Amino acid sequence: MALTTAQTGLSRARRGVAPGGAGRPANRKSKLTAQTSRTFFWLLLPSVILLVLIHGYPLIEAGVQATHDGSLIEAGNFVGGENFATVLSSPAFWKAAQFTLLFTIVGVFGSWLVGLGLALLLRTKIPAGGTFKVLLLLPWVVPIVVSSTAWNWLVATPDSLIPSLFRNLGLGTPLFLADPSLAALTVMVFKVWVSFPFMMMMISAALASVDSTVYEAASMDGATRFQQFSQITLPLIARSTYISWILMTIFCVNDFPTIYLLTGGGPVDATTSLVVLAYRTVFQDFATGPGVAIAFLMTMTLVVVSVLLYRQIRKSSVE
Amino acid sequence: MSAALHAHPESGPVLGVAGPAKNRRVLSEAGHRGQWWRLVAILAITAIVLVPIMVTVVLAFTPGPTSTATGFTLENFGSVFSETLASTWLQNSLVTTLSTVVVSVAVAAPAGYVLSRGRSKAVSGYSLLLFVMQSLPIITSVVPLFILFAGMGLVDNLLGLTIIYVGSTMTVATWMMAAYFDSIPISLEEASWIDGCSVFGSFTKVVLRNSLPGILSTAIFAFLLAWNDYLVAIVFLRSTEIFTLPMGVQSFFQQNQTDWTSVMALAVIMMLPPVIVFAALNKYFSVGGIGGSLAGR
Numbered sequence: 001m002a003l004t005t006a007q008t009g010l011s012r013a014r015r016g017v018a019p020g021g022a023g024r025p026a027n028r029k030s031k032l033t034a035q036t037s038r039t040f041f042w043l044l045l046p047s048v049i050l051l052v053l054i055h056g057y058p059l060i061e062a063g064v065q066a067t068h069d070g071s072l073i074e075a076g077n078f079v080g081g082e083n084f085a086t087v088l089s090s091p092a093f094w095k096a097a098q099f100t101l102l103f104t105i106v107g108v109f110g111s112w113l114v115g116l117g118l119a120l121l122l123r124t125k126i127p128a129g130g131t132f133k134v135l136l137l138l139p140w141v142v143p144i145v146v147s148s149t150a151w152n153w154l155v156a157t158p159d160s161l162i163p164s165l166f167r168n169l170g171l172g173t174p175l176f177l178a179d180p181s182l183a184a185l186t187v188m189v190f191k192v193w194v195s196f197p198f199m200m201m202m203i204s205a206a207l208a209s210v211d212s213t214v215y216e217a218a219s220m221d222g223a224t225r226f227q228q229f230s231q232i233t234l235p236l237i238a239r240s241t242y243i244s245w246i247l248m249t250i251f252c253v254n255d256f257p258t259i260y261l262l263t264g265g266g267p268v269d270a271t272t273s274l275v276v277l278a279y280r281t282v283f284q285d286f287a288t289g290p291g292v293a294i295a296f297l298m299t300m301t302l303v304v305v306s307v308l309l310y311r312q313i314r315k316s317s318v319e
Numbered sequence: 320m321s322a323a324l325h326a327h328p329e330s331g332p333v334l335g336v337a338g339p340a341k342n343r344r345v346l347s348e349a350g351h352r353g354q355w356w357r358l359v360a361i362l363a364i365t366a367i368v369l370v371p372i373m374v375t376v377v378l379a380f381t382p383g384p385t386s387t388a389t390g391f392t393l394e395n396f397g398s399v400f401s402e403t404l405a406s407t408w409l410q411n412s413l414v415t416t417l418s419t420v421v422v423s424v425a426v427a428a429p430a431g432y433v434l435s436r437g438r439s440k441a442v443s444g445y446s447l448l449l450f451v452m453q454s455l456p457i458i459t460s461v462v463p464l465f466i467l468f469a470g471m472g473l474v475d476n477l478l479g480l481t482i483i484y485v486g487s488t489m490t491v492a493t494w495m496m497a498a499y500f501d502s503i504p505i506s507l508e509e510a511s512w513i514d515g516c517s518v519f520g521s522f523t524k525v526v527l528r529n530s531l532p533g534i535l536s537t538a539i540f541a542f543l544l545a546w547n548d549y550l551v552a553i554v555f556l557r558s559t560e561i562f563t564l565p566m567g568v569q570s571f572f573q574q575n576q577t578d579w580t581s582v583m584a585l586a587v588i589m590m591l592p593p594v595i596v597f598a599a600l601n602k603y604f605s606v607g608g609i610g611g612s613l614a615g616r
Contacts, residue, residue, distance in 0.1 A: 039518040040433045044445070047430035047493060054460060054486025055452040061463035072466060121361055126354065132361050134601060138372055141597045143547040145565040146586040150371035153378070153579060161374075193368070254456040257549040261569070278458050283554065288462060295459040306454040310447060 059299070066293040071286055083293040093294060095269060096277040100253060103188055103273055107252040108245055110192035115199025115244075120233075122200075123207050133204070140197035148261035151190055152177075180270035183263050187271045191258050195251065199244055206240035207233070246309050253302065274298050375590070378583035386580075395584035405585055407560055408567035412546060412589075415477050415563060419484040419545035420538050423492045426485065427537060428530075431496025432522050436505075446497075453490035461554050468555070475557040483551050488541040495540060499533025500526060535603040539596060546593055564589045 066083055070076025087093050118136060122129055139147065155162050155176035167173045176186045210233070218228050234241075256275045259265065265272035265280065272280070274294060282291030379395055382388040399405045434446050464483060465474060473479030507529070508521040516524065527534075549565045556566055568589060571582040 036518050037439075039522075040437055040442075043429035043519070043522070044433045046426045047489060048445075050426060050486050050489055051448070051452065054464070054483060055455070055490075057467070058460035058463035059455070061467070062459050065463060072462075072469075118361075118364065121357055121364075124354070124357060126358055126361060129361075132365055134598065135365050136368060137597065137601075138594070139368060141543070141593050142372060142590045143565060143593065145547070145549055145568045146375060146590045147371055149568060149582060149586050150375045153374060153583075154371060193371075250454045254454075254458075256458065261549065275456055275458050278456075279550075279554075282462055292459070292462050295456060295462070299455050299459045302454050302456065303451055306451050307447070310450050 062292050062296050062299070065288060066296045067289075069289050071288050072282070076289065079289070083289040084297070087290050087293045087297065092269065092272070092277065093274075096272045096274045096294075099184065099271065100273040100275075102184070103191065103255075103259070104249055104252040106188040107191040107195060107255075108248045110188065111195035111199045111248060112241070112244065114192060114196040115201075116203050118196070118200045119203035119207055120229075122204065133200075136200060137197045139193050140195070144194065144257040144261060147194065148190070148257070151186075151262060155186060177263055178267055180267055183267055184270050187259050187262055190262055191252065191255065194258060195248060198251075199248070202240055202244040203237060206237040210236045250302070250306070253298070372590075375583050375586050378580055379587040381580055383578065383580040395580045396588070399581045399584045399588075403567070403570075403581075403585075404559055404562070405567060405588070408562050408564050409588065411477055411562065412564040413592075415481050415484065416542055416545040418481045419488060420541045422481070422485045423488045423541040424496075424534055424538055426489055427492035427496045428527065428534065429522070430489075430493045431498075432500055432526060434493060434497035435500035446494075449490045449493055453494075457487060457550055461551065465554060474555055475561050476555075477561065480551060480555055480563070481545075483555070484541075484545040484548065487551075488544050492537045492541055495537045496530075496533055499530055499536075503529055532603045535600055539600055539603065542596060543593055 067078060067080060068076040069079045069082070122133055122136075126132065154160055157163070158173050158175065163173050163176065174182060177183050214232055214236075215228055218232055223231070254275060255273065256279065259271055259273055260276055260279070263271045265276040275298070278291050278294040278298070280291075281287050281294060285291075380391050380393070381395075382390075382392045383395060383398070386392065386394060388394055433442060434449075460483075468474050468476075468479045471479075473482070503526055507525050511521045511525050512518075547565070548563075549569075552563050552566050553569075556562055559567075559570065562570065564585070568582060568585050571577055571585070
C-alpha cells in the first residue's frame with residue numbers, strides 16, 4: 001500500500017502539478033507561494049540543523065581527521081594522504097574489504113532467497129498464517145544484543161548445544177566461532193537469520209499487489225509452475241526486489257553489531273569487516289587518522305553508489 | 320451459443336469453456352493437497368528459526384548454577400535487578416528511546432510535509448541529501464562527534480546519545496513521513512486554504528490530524544533503531560550507571576564466567592518492549608513503507 005501511495009505522490013510530481021493544484025487563479029497562487037515558501041523554510045529548519053550537526057559537520061571533520069595524525073584528544077598535524085596510503089597498503093584493510101564484500105553478497109542474496117521462499121509459502125491460505133508471519137518477524141524485531149547472546153550460547157564453546165549435537169551425531173565437534181572460515185560462515189548465517197524477515201515483508205507486500213487472475217490465465221495457457229514463477233512472479237516483484245537489494249546492501253556494509261557481538265572480528269581477523277576494522281583502529285589501537293581514513297573510504301564509496309542508485313530508482317519508478 | 324454455454328456448462332471441451340473450468344478445479348485441488356506440506360514446512364521452519372529466541376526465554380526462567388530452585392523460576396529476574404544496575408539501565412533505555420521517538424517525529428513530520436508538497440529544486444536536492452546521508456556508515460560520524468561532544472560534556476551522557484539517535488533516525492523518518500503525506504489528497508488542504516487557513520494551519524489541522532498511521536509507523540521505526548542501537552552506545556557510554564540495556568547485557572560478558580541465566584533474564588526484559596510494540600502496532604508498520612518511501616519519492 002505504501003508503495004502505491006508513494007507512486008501517486010510521484011506521478012503528481014511528474015505531471016508538474018504544484019501543491020496548489022491545477023487551475024488555481026494566478027494571483028491567489030502567487031500570494032500563497034510567498035507565504036508557502038516562508039512556512040516551508042521554518043518547517044524544514046530543525047531538520048536542516050540536525051542534518052548539518054549530525055551528518056554534515058562530522059563528514060567534513062572526518063575528512064580533516066583523515067588527513068591529520070591526531071588522536072581522540074589532540075588534532076595533530078596535517079599529513080596529507082599519508083593515512084590513506086597507510087590504509088590502502090595494509091593487508092588488513094584489503095582482507096576486511098574482501099570479507100565485507102562476501103558478507104554483503106551472502107547477506108543480501110541469502111536473506112532474499114529465504115525471504116522469497118517464505119513469502120511464497122505464506123501467500124497461500126495456511127491455517128494461522130498471520131501468526132506465522134508475526135512469529136517469523138521476530139529475528140528482525142529482537143535486538144541484536146539479545147539474539148547474539150542466544151547465538152553465542154548455542155555455538156560458542158565446544159560444549160554448547162549445537163556443537164554437542166554434532167558430536168552426538170558423530171559429525172565431530174565444529175568450532176563455530178574458533179575456526180576462521182567456520183566463524184565467517186556462522187556470522188553470515190546469523191546475518192541472514194536477522195535479515196530475512198525484512199525481505200519477507202518487502203516481498204509479501206509486493207506479492208499482495210499481484211492480481212491472482214494472472215496466474216489463472218497463465219495456467220490456462222499451459223504455463224508450468226516454474227514458468228509462472230520465473231515469468232510472472234519475478235518480473236512483477238522486480239521493482240521491490242531491486243529496492244530491497246539496495247537497502248540490504250547498505251545495511252550489510254554498515255553493519256557493526258551482528259559481527260562485533262558474535263565474534264568481535266576474530267578469530268585472527270577472519271570476520272573483521274571494514275566497520276569493525278575502523279572501530280578497532282580508532283578505539284582500540286587509538287590510531288584516529290587511519291581509522292577515520294577507512295571509514296572515509298567506505299563513505300565515499302557509498303556516496304557514489306547511493307547517488308547512482310537513487311538516480312536508478314527514480315528512473316525505474318518513472319517508467 | 321452463449322446461451323447454450325450457460326445452460327450446459329459441462330457440455331464438453333468442444334465449447335472451449337470446460338477447459339478452464341476443469342483447470343481451475345485441478346488447481347484448487349492441488350492447492351488443497353498442497354496445504355498439508357505447506358503447513359508442515361512452515362511449522363518446521365518457524366520452529367527452527369525461533370530456536371535462539373526460545374533458548375533465551377527458557378534459560379531466563381531456569382534456575383542458575385548456584386540456585387536451589389527446581390523447574391520454572393523467576394529468581395533470575397529478581398537477582399538481575401537486585402545485583403546489577405538493571406533497573407537503571409532499563410530506565411536509561413526508556414528515557415533515551417522515548418525522547419528519540421518524540422523528537423524524531425517532531426522534526427521529521429514538518430520536514431516530510433515540505434518534501435511531500437514542495438516542488439522546488441532545493442527541496443528535491445534536500446531529498447537526495449537525506450537519501451545519501453541515511454546510507455552512510457555511522458562509524459564515520461562517530462569519531463568527529465565523539466570529539467565534538469567531549470568538549471561539550473555530552474560524552475557518557477544520555478542527552479548526547481539521544482541527539483545522535485534523533486540525527487540518525489531523522490533521515491529515513493523524514494522519507495517515511497513524506498511518503499505518507501503524499502497519500503493525503505491536496506484537495507483537503509485546498510478547502511481549508513479557501514476558508515482562510517494558512518499553510519502551517521492546514522499542515523497541523525488537516526494533514527497531521529489525518530496522519531496517525533504514518534506517524535505511528537515512523538515512531539516504531541525510531542523506537543526500534545534507538546532501542547536496539549549498540550555502536551553509538553559502545554562509543555559514547557563509559558560509566559555503568561549511564562549504560563543503556565544493550566551495554567548492560569554486554570557487561571555480563573566482561574566477567575570470566577558468564578552468568579547465562581541472569582544475562583538471559585535481562586535479555587528477555589530487553590526484547591519485550593520491541594516485541595510488544597510490534598505485536599500491538601504491527602498493522603501500522605510495513606517494511607514496504609520504508610522501502611516504498613525510499614523508492615517512490
